[in-house]
Amino acid sequence: MKLNKVGMIAGLSLGLIAAGCGGEDNNNEDNTANTGNNNNGNVENNEGNNDAAGADVGEELDYTITGIDAGAGIMSAAEEALEVYGLEDWTVQASSDAAMTQALGDAYGNEEPIIVTGWTPHWKFAAYDLKYLEDPEGVFGESEDIKTFAREGLEEDHPEAYAVLENFYWGEEDMGTIMMEVNEGADEREAARDWIDNNEDVVSEWTEGLDAVDGEEIELVFVAWDSEIASTNMIGLVLEDLGYDVTLTPLEATYMFQAVADGEADGMVAAWLPLTHDHLLEDFGDSMVDLGVNLEGARTGLVVPEYMDIDSIEDLQ
Numbered sequence: 001m002k003l004n005k006v007g008m009i010a011g012l013s014l015g016l017i018a019a020g021c022g023g024e025d026n027n028n029e030d031n032t033a034n035t036g037n038n039n040n041g042n043v044e045n046n047e048g049n050n051d052a053a054g055a056d057v058g059e060e061l062d063y064t065i066t067g068i069d070a071g072a073g074i075m076s077a078a079e080e081a082l083e084v085y086g087l088e089d090w091t092v093q094a095s096s097d098a099a100m101t102q103a104l105g106d107a108y109g110n111e112e113p114i115i116v117t118g119w120t121p122h123w124k125f126a127a128y129d130l131k132y133l134e135d136p137e138g139v140f141g142e143s144e145d146i147k148t149f150a151r152e153g154l155e156e157d158h159p160e161a162y163a164v165l166e167n168f169y170w171g172e173e174d175m176g177t178i179m180m181e182v183n184e185g186a187d188e189r190e191a192a193r194d195w196i197d198n199n200e201d202v203v204s205e206w207t208e209g210l211d212a213v214d215g216e217e218i219e220l221v222f223v224a225w226d227s228e229i230a231s232t233n234m235i236g237l238v239l240e241d242l243g244y245d246v247t248l249t250p251l252e253a254t255y256m257f258q259a260v261a262d263g264e265a266d267g268m269v270a271a272w273l274p275l276t277h278d279h280l281l282e283d284f285g286d287s288m289v290d291l292g293v294n295l296e297g298a299r300t301g302l303v304v305p306e307y308m309d310i311d312s313i314e315d316l317q
């Protein structure tokens with residue numbers, strides 16, 4: 001595939017995505033109604049006891065949510081959450097999955113506050129005690145499915161690979177097992193191989209009745225999110241075991257969809273729907289073949305350590 005390399009570096013760019021950085025107190029007129037309550041003047045939010053906690057957390061975190069790559073759907077959702085919940089003072093800082101988990105690990109080790117854009121399945125929930133902030137407005141949606149898409153024509157060109165991709169279906173724990181092993185230092189391929197070795201019965205259901213092939217080339221695209229590193233490496237190995245010469249290409253999310261839609265790549269197993277990638281499905285969905293759900297019960301949201309004193313996105317107001 002000769003994809004524009006922009007897609008590959010986009011995920012590494014650092015920068016601020018600001019949804020309005022005005023840090024000034026915009027509640028001056030309300031302060032009179034608030035005497036005795038020594039907070040920032042958020043009078044409309046004083047029914048709970050988290051008012052002060054929200055203001056403190058904001059100050060401690062410099063009103064910054066630690067995000068991931070700018071192209072991730074969860075980043076747009078986080079931006080939307082700032083709007084919906086009136087968090088004009090907050091920004092979502094773009095980085096990467098790896099940088100986000102590093103920051104989370106550092107904060108956690110020191111019992112410091114941190115808010116990250118988080119999702120399940122992800123090893124961070126096994127490694128740390130974390131909670132999703134409640135999202136009463138439903139900005140991050142309910143549960144998500146992870147879906148598989150192929151390029152048009154794959155079924156005719158490589159029917160066995162198409163069948164494997166179509167049959168691929170597993171659970172949160174399966175994906176979690178690979179992710180955890182990688183996080184503990186294992187090579188991605190090795191961790192995927194271990195899972196395959198331990199789940200031969202599952203894998204044989206995906207490959208049952210398929211003829212081996214002889215070195216035909218297949219290219220899968222993905223984004224370097226821990227969850228997708230796990231799934232893509234695993235299904236890539238299953239295809240290799242069937243005789244394919246498999247290339248795995250990491251891209252930024254938009255380019256991942258575009259590569260499959262343009263037929264430059266053969267498929268991907270990394271589409272989070274109905275919400276996280278709905279804008280990408282809208283742009284590219286008509287030119288791809290929907291091979292169905294490969295994992296159910298995924299989730300996204302704002303995630304904090306359990307020890308933090310806030311429970312809802314509303315507590316950040």
Ligand code: PBE
Pocket residue numbers: 068071072073074075118119225227253272276277300
């Ligand atoms: N994620 C993981 C992706 C989908 C998979 C939640 C970081 C996203 O936000 O686009």
